[in-house]
Amino acid sequence: MQKLLTPPVDGLKPVLVTGTPGPSPPPMPGRSSAFTTAFGCPREFLGNRFVYVVISSRARGLSIGVNMNPDQRCDFDCPYCEVNREPPVREKSLEVDVMAAELEETLALAHAGRLRDLPAYRQAPDELLKLRHVTLSGDGEPTLCPNFVAVVHTVIHVRALGKFPFFKIVLITNATGLDLPPVRQGLEFFTAQDEVWAKLDAGTQAYMNRVNGPDCSLEKALANILSLARRRPVVIQSLFPLLNGCEPPPEEIAQYVQRLKELKERGAQIPLVQIYSARRPTPLSDCSHLPLRSLSRIAQTVRNDTGLKAEVF
Ligand code: SF4
Helix, strand or coil: CCEECCCCECCECCCEECCCCCCCCCCCCCCCCCCCCHHHCCCECCCCCCEEEEEECCCCEEEEEEECCCCCCCCCCCCCCCCCCCCCCCCCCCCHHHHHHHHHHHHHHHHCCHHHHCHHHCCCCHHHHCEEEEEEECCCCHHHCCCHHHHHHHHHHHHHCCCCCCCEEEEEECCCCCCCHHHHHHHCCCCCCCEEEEECCCCCHHHHHHHHCCCCCHHHHHHHHHHHHHHCCEEEEEECCEECCECCCHHHHHHHHHHHHHHHHCCCCCCCEEEECCCCCCCCCCEECCCHHHHHHHHHHHHHHHCCCEEEC
16 A cells, blocks of 8 residues: 655645555565665555655665666576565556656655655665665666666766766666667667666576576677677676575686686676675575675785676675
């Protein structure tokens, strides 16, 4: 159920609290008392259909997200995925005009400091509530969004109107669709300040099959990352979960680091490797957070063996 927290002020819509667009589905197992801090909070849709806010450690603060896949379409099936695909989807596709209006309203709320009305954000330091970027992300793989170009165009248009301070756009992708013609076309509109964050969780096809359940090969994902990263910098996002109580095997980490090394040697511009783990509850109970010391060890190996900047989130 949506909950009205504040009355409309200064022409802004009231702040609504709802973890999902439209009526809330039944909570996933374990999703109740765990979210007491802004960083642990799930995405908050504020009553919107397509645009949400979230405090993200990788963003280092507030991120406004566009759910590019309300239909939850993805060509991966990661065991750590937070998207609950059991209830029927509420939206079949992203309506660009609605998204644009929601984005403008959410930007207005963020810049007016009204997000502090959200209970989970009430105690958050100002620094965390500063908008870091607008992400193209969501409940699936954004490069599979049928109106990818129109969405990119529209978000860039909202930015170009100049009603709000400049915001960076970040595409968060599993990299498998980066070679699709509409995606290549959409990325042409990105400026040098905008970013692409691409997933790389494995160094071998066998391990990728376990952690991503992909419809495509590791070879293709790597080729897509390389092709784009030769043209513009690509941040690598690597999530290492504890699967059935097991850490990723050391030989798999060695292969993963080798893949990063090969990307770099072949001309990929990789300004940062983000190392992190499953954080929020997932529909599967056999997937959890890797100990911090293990994540730190992986990051150190990346730094030592590739010379790339690697940070743990
Ligand atoms: S790529 Fe992302 S959306 Fe797709 S299954 Fe994995 S975590 Fe979920």
